[in-house]
Amino acid sequence: MSRTLHTSDWHLGHTLFGHSREEDFDAVLAEIVDVAREYRPDLIVHSGDLFDSSRLISVDLMRALVTLYRLSDIAPTVVVAGNHDSPGYFKALDFVTGPSRGKGLFFIDRFRPAHEGGVLTFDACGGEQRIRLAAMPFVHPNRFWSSSSTSGMTPADYAEGMRGLQAELLEGLREGYDPSRDVLLFTSHVYVAGATRSKSERAVHEAFEVSAEDLPEVSYAALGHIHRPQNVPGIKFPAHYAGSPLPMDFGEATDSKSVVIVDAAPGREAKVQPHRLSSGRRLAYFPGTLDELRAQAAQYDGTFLKADITGEEPGTLLTREVAEIVPNAILVGPIRAQGEAAEAVLDDTPGDEPELPDAFRAYLAREGMSSAVAESTVWAFTQLLNESDDETPSPAPVEEQLRIALSDTWTEAS
Template identity: 40%
Template sequence: MNGRVFHTSDWHLGRQISRHRRDAEFDAVVNEIIEIATDFTPDLIVHSGDLFDSRPGTDDFRRAADALRRLGEVAPVVVVGGNHDTPDVLMFLDYILTDLGTRSRDQVRVRFATEARPDRLLLAEYPAADGELTLRVGALPYLHPNRFSYQFTDPAMTTATYARRMRAVQADVYRRLASGRGPRDLLVFAAHLFVAGATPSYSEKKVSINADYAVDVEALPVVDYGALGHIHKPQRVENIGFPACYAGSPLQLDFGEIRDTKSVALVEIAPGEEPRIGLEPLSSGRRLVKLTGTLEEIAQRAGRVGDAWVKIEVDLDGPDPTLSRHLADLLPRATIVGVVERHPGAVERVLDGATAAAELPGVEDLLREYLPGRGVGGAALDRVMATLAQLQAEPDPADLAPCCEEQMLTAAIAGHGFEGIDRASVLIDPALDGSEVR
C-alpha cells in the first residue's frame, strides 16, 4: 500500500544554444518523459517549475499544452510556477487545458500553482489508486526576492531577510497542508526554490542561486516527499529528515551541465515506511561537449564526439584563417556553437601610440575570429569574406571628386596668397573680377 509520485522539472521549453533552436530535442525528451510516466502508473505527477524558458512562442506553447494534456491522461498533474515562468502565461495555459474554462473542478486534470498568497495557495488532494491512501499536495511557486507577493500580517516581516520570509511562507503552507491530516494522508510539498547546500549546475540565473536567497534546510516543511525545482542537476537534498530531491532539467541546457545525467524521479511513499526514490535516466537530446587543447589534441578526441553541440577552445601559435574549416572537417556530425582561439606563446608588450595603431587587427581578421563563434564557417565564411572584399573595392559614394567650381576657387585662393585660409570660409563676390576678396 503506497502512493506513487512522478516528478519532473525545469523543461525550459524554447531554450536555445546560441542561435540554434532545439525543437526536435524537446519533442523527443517530452515523449520519453510521457512514456516513462505511463509505465510507472503514478497517482500524481508534479512538474516543479520553469516549464518555459521565457515568454513562449506559438510552437513552445503548443508543445507544453500537448505534453501536459497527455500527462493528465496518465494521472493528475500539478505544475508549479518557476522563476522563468510568467503567471499570465500559465493562467492562459490553464484556460486552454480546461477547455476554455468549461471543465468542472473535479474534471480538471492539470492544475497550476502561480500564487503564494494565503487565500490562493494551491492545496489539493488526490486519492491513490488502491483507494486506501490520499496524496495531499501543497504547491509553492517561485517567490522573486524583489517582488515578494506574499502578504504578511506582521509589518516587520516586510523588511526581514529573504530566508526569514520564506520560512514564514513555508510554515504557512505546511500548516494548511497538515490541517486535519489523517493516518492515511501522505503530504507532498512541491516548490521552486534554492535550498542551501544544493549543488547548482551554474546554468541557472546567477541571482537566483545567490547565497542570500537560499532557503534554510531546517525551514523546509516536514512532509512525505519534497518535489523541488530550480536546480538543474538531479540530486537528493540531504540532512533534512525526510525525502526530497531536485528532478533537474531533462536536457543539458548549457555547458555548465555537460557532466549531468538527466533524469526524472520515480517516488513511492507509504505511512511509516522508508520511501523509495529512483532517478530514471533520460536518453533523449544531444550531448553538450567542450573541447580544449591544441589542434592535434582536439583531433584525437574528435572521433568520439559524434552528434553533439560543441564549444571549442584551441591553442594556436598565431591566427589561422583556415581554423573554422578545419574544425568543421574534424566534427562533421557536430554543431559548433563557439570557437575561442588562445595563443599561449604570445608575448604581451606595451605598445606606444605610433605602433599600436599599426598593429590593430583589420576588419577581415576580426570577422574571421568572430563569425565561427556564431556558427558561420567553411564555405559560408568564404562567401562572407568575398562579399566584404567586393564592398571594399567599390568606390565610396561619399568621397566625390572635386567639381570644376571647387577647382577654380582653389586656384583663385592660391593665386592671391590665401593658401592657409579655409576655403569654406572665403566668399567671392561674383560681381567682382577676382581682384577683391571680402
C-alpha cells in the same frame, strides 16, 4: 503504496549560443512521457520553469501543452510557476485546462493559501490512499518588501517571509490529516541553502534562499530551480531537485539528467529513485590539436561541440577546418587558436559560460572601478537580474517615499 513522478525545469524555448534545441526537447519530452507510462504514477509534479521566458511563442506553448496533456492522461499533473514562467500565462492556462474543463492538469500561478488551491488532494492506489500536495510556485522577494523599509529588501527578510508561507501551507496540509491514509507532499520552486548549483547557474540564486530546516516536513519535497539533480542534505525526509532534463549549457555538460520516481505510504519513509534521461544532443568540450580532433572525431559526432584548438597560429580558419573534421557536430562558441585573447576569457573552467554577475564584475575591474564600488554596483545589477524574472518591478525605497510625500501634501498656513 502511492507513486509520484517528479520533473522540473524544462525551460522550453531555450537556445544554445543561438542554436535551436527543438529536436532535443521533442526527444527528451517524449522520453519523460515514456517513463510515466512505464511507472504509472498516481501523480505527476512539475516544480517550475516550464518555459525559458515569460514571453512565450506559440511553438513552445504547443510543445508544453501536448506533452502535459499526454502526462495528464496517465495521472493528474500539477505544474507550479518558476521564476522564468509568467504567472499571467499560468492563470490563463489553468482556466482553459483545469478540472473545470475535465482535465487533470493544474497550473499554479502564484502562492495560494491552503483553502484557495494551495493544497490539492488526489486519490491514489485505487482510492485506498490520498496524496495531499502543498504547491508553492516561485515567490519573488518583492512580496516581502515593506514601504517602511529604508534599506530595501534583505535576504533575512526573504527567509523570514518564506518561513511563514511554508508554515502556513504545512498547517493546511495537516488539517484533516488521516495518518492511516494520507501521504503528504510539498513542491516548490526555490533555492535551498546548501544545494549545489551547476557551474553555469548564476549566483543570484544565493541572494535569496531558504533554510532546509524550514521546509515543511512531509514524505517528499519536490523542488525546482537548481538544474543539477540532487538530494538536499541535512534534513530527515527526502527533498530532491529533479533538475533540468537537458543540459542548459556547458556548465551542465557533465550532469546526469533525470526525473524522480517517489514511492510513499502513510507512516513510512518514501523510497526515492532517480530515473536517468538520455535523450538530446550531448554537449562536448574539446581542447587539443587538429590532429587529435581527427583521431577522436567519432566521439563528437552529433554533439554540440565547443573546441579550443592548440598548436595553430592565431588567425587560422579554424572553424572551417573543425567543421570539416566533425561535419555532424554543431559548433558553438568561439574556436580559439593557441594564444588568442586569453585575457578575454572570463570563466575559470574551459568550456563554461561566465555567470552574468561575474562577467559584469570583470568588466568593471577592466574599466578601473575600485573593488568596493564595483561590489555595490554588482549587487544592484544582481537585483535587476532577479527583477527581470518577475512581471512586477520591485519598488525603490526613494520612489516609494516620494509617492507617499506627494499623496500627503501640506499647505502653508496663510
